[in-house]
Amino acid sequence: MGVIEFLFGSGRNVVAETAEVSRSNAEGDAARDAALRMAAMSQFGAEFALPKKSLFDRVIDGLNRVPRPAMALGTLGLFTAAMIDPVWFGARMTGIALVPEPLWWLLGAVVSFYFGARHQAKGQDLQRQMAATLAGAPQIMAQLRAIEGLRGPEGAAPADAAAETAPETTPEPAPETAANAALADWRQARG
Template identity: 60%
Template sequence: MGMIDRLLGLPLGRGANVLRETIEVFRENTEAGALRDHEGRAAALAQFAAEFTPRRTGFDSVIDGLNRLPRPLLALGTIGLFVSAMVSPAWFATRMEALAAVPEALWWLMGAVISFYFGARHQWQGQAFQRDLAASALRLGLQARDAAGEDAAGEDATPNPALEAWQRQRR
């Protein structure tokens, strides 16, 4: 058997694959093509996931912590002013006189900075709330539609004139 294979030029181990390899020159192997497509899509999804996955570093954590400080510091500072006015009125009066010497333009600037900070935060929180409301309403609407569909399947909730006419003819 080995001598015939050598005379015909067919290697012994590959004799069964010659026909398949010849056909694959003209037509793609469907299974191999599907595997290549799957691997390509998996690689694309992995690239997208890597691109949009947030990378949290120590710097990000520090900045997030700093972003959470202004409101508590403003609230506690205001309470501290009231306490200091009661504990040491002379010290408090001196500080308030110093604040009275601050130019009006600087007060406007400080007001703008604080307004923009809290205004932007308020807007972002409001939009997040609206998105959550819309998602909840959609979820409730889908649940109600599903429940109505089950009721309609159990009993004829909506009349069908053609069906009623046919049933009258059959009686």
């Protein structure tokens, strides 16, 4: 009775406390894993969250999306009008033919600058995103090299720890010479 009182009495479980020295508590592991997953999901959510925009910004973004669909649908509407009422369509096209050439140049410049500026802004955003992605490439490559270094021959640990951190270099190709017997033997050995 005294042994049981010693092991399980006074709100303690000596057996469980002793076992936790060599084996972690499964319930504690589950709680830590859940906290880790929640922190990772919060980080991902923050990374992909869109910045909060004002009502003005949303209205302007909506207006910026109108011209291209309006031009495409307007062109389809002109084809439809030409088929439904050719006389009406002919009268409108005669009116367009009377527009002076400088006005056509002005319209072309306005449309070109609008779409050119939009194309440039989108291109710059893409370049910014690519630059941010490429800036992280050295860290990713270092991690991949470290992971590959763990593999070793047939899953064994690598014998040379310095090989894990050494940067990969590719040898510079030697200049072509006809009289280089060693190079010819090497090429022949490689097949």
